[in-house]
Amino acid sequence: MFDRPLLRFVPRGTKINFMRGRFIGLATSAVLSIASLILFFHPGLTLGLDFRGGIVVEARTQGPADFNVIRAALASEHVSAAGVQSFGGPDDVLIRLDTPPDSEPDHEARTQAMVDSVRHAIATLPGAQVLRADAVGASVSRELFRNGMLALGISLLMILAYIWFRFEWEFAVSAVVTLVLDLTKAIGFLVITHFEFDLVMVAAILTILGYSTNDKVVVYDRVRENLRKYRTMPLAELIDLSINETLSRTLGTSCTVFLAALPLALFGGASLSGFAWVMLFGIVVGTSSSIFIAAPLLLLMGEKRLRRDARPPARS
């Protein structure tokens, strides 16, 4: 343990023929991404407070929460349309309110007054305390959503530009197409798991994109190196060789990042576990897409150009 490694991840010198399954990989990915898109439109993402607007108050009551008592307390403060539900432990309750639409005058002031009313209502319950109270106006939430999407879009463009600059056009396009496929799957995952889509989730998705890009850059880097080294090797074979050569790094890194994020998903508390689960999902998707999507796409796009002078690639 202190000198020589005790374990090995991947046996030395694997020769797996990944490109043989390229169409299966692409087809599976396409099906999953299309399914995710369908899920995105129906039933759609569970938007969090940041993007939906509204009021969310988390409170801890003394002893198990009695929803009827809480509803009565809210009613006495003239707060209506409140969704009261449990979350976390039995003592914790989550109160949700929709804010007036921003077409109405004074909606911001009314929203703020509503938060105070909920606080007053909770103050009447013996031993209860407010853990968190957030209120986001309708106009702000729209803006936050726009900025979040802008950040996602700009990151994708920057990644595209960088890879294009450092590698070649085919690499950049394959990488970004793969990233978009990863992104749609992450959205599908969010729809299925009902994790709320908010600013923290945007950060999580950007992390996935960053991680996934990192993975692709490593494989591409090796492809580029091998393109110079083996001038006549068919592209399919060359890509397979590159993936096999980097396989042990790819899996090793994925495993460590997975291990690093796992405790956060399991014990990180309500605010971080959603983030961590999305990351875990993204690690699996990002790693597999480097091998099964990004590489085949590169093969499809670059078959003609990247190996123009070589003999035609062997059909498998």
Added chain:
Amino acid sequence: MMYYSRLRMASVIGVCLIGLALCLPNFIRQPSPSLPWRQIHLGLDLRGGSYLLLQVDMASVAADRLRGLQDQTRQTLLKAGLGYRNLATGPRGVTFTPRTPDETQPDLKALRSMPMNVPGEFRVEQGDGGQIALTLSPDAARQRAYDAVTQSIEIVRRRIDATGAIDPEITRQGEDRIIVELPGISDPERVKNLLGTTAKMTFHLVADSAIGSAVPPAGVEMLPMSEGQGTLPVFSHVDVDGADLTNASASVDPDGGGWAVNFTFDSTGAQEFGDVTRANVGKRFAIVLDNKVIEAPVIRGAITGGNGQITGGFSAQQATDIALLLRAGALPAPLNVIEQRSIGPSLGADSIRAGGYSLAAGFVLVIAFMALFYGRFGWYANMALLANLVLMTAILSLFEATLTLPGMAGMLLTLGMAVDANILINERIREEVARGRSALQAMQAGFERATATIVDSNATALLAHVMLFVFGTGPVRGFALTITIGIVTTLFTTLLLSRMLMVRWYARTRPSTLPV
């Protein structure tokens, strides 16, 4: 490549030691106030507190200016003995029709010599049908809006300081927004109420002749009374502005029950107050706060000392708050709270504990993984990882950055990326060994090739996260900042520190085979 000069070694170790020293302020108390002591701040999500996003009502700033311009126009024309018809305020300026066409030129001349707040603030033009138009320039309006936000920030700061909040942070965001962060205050109701009041105090003469008329004549406004029912007609012209106050305090009303607010004018205000009261003995003078008449006493004689008192039948709390607001000054426009987030202290403590434990567990797992799969070089990577954590903490402390929960997640991800860089190096060396290279050649080639890949992958990540920092808000920003810093420290610790450890080991032992 395999030679590591003493100087280089000394600087790498030096940076690590400096990093360690910079981390200290986060863990021990400041021994002497003369030492610079920068530490990481905990975000509100970790320590509890409130975050308010305020929006300055820009429409009101513009409307205010237009009202002022209309008033200024009227006063100027009256002073010059010129008449006008249909004086009206549009969305961008003021228009009126001269009494007779002969007066057009004198009108234009008088108006063009009106003082401006900003050079080129408005233009005076003769429009269609003999109308005269005063148009505010968009640039001046923008400048005015910018000034309004700057001034609002100052007033907000004074008001919040008066409440005794500890370490409030007040920052500008975008064109018309202000962020207020209040650590430790988990119920911002009182602050919200204080900020929700403009506290604009003005003094107007009462238009007694207009009492009872259904439609107020030009230059007169009907303002509601703050106590009881009804409205009172007052001249729109502001005779004395509460902005000229220097002090205000609450005291018991000497003439009977209730509380009063005493105020003192500066020399300009005292002068104006003296002049107006001298010229209008016997008339009523309305004290207007936020467009409500608080009281309208009859002027018994010239008031020259610059002191005044409002007795509006206030309660002690009301009088104290009004005095506080008057002292802090009026907001140039109303502020709306458009986003509010507050976190109670117990949730903050829960979060930091859960997050901290999870981070520690993740770290231990990563260290074990590296040791098991990479042996000696894995341990070197682990040392680099530890140094990475120290350096990240150091840089965050140096910036006095705010650590939030997403920021903690960012640190975790950085650890993953740092591990990746070390794995890349180790795998490359393995490959070279498998190709039958000697130990020295394998290390050399391994480093060289891995470096290109590491730089490529990290540069891509860096770009994405810098963008995220620039365009992100709130939690996304904290996250992007941590990762951006993390990428820089990762490059340092893997390309310089873990390489140094490996090279030093090689130079010491000269092994024939590598432990990979």
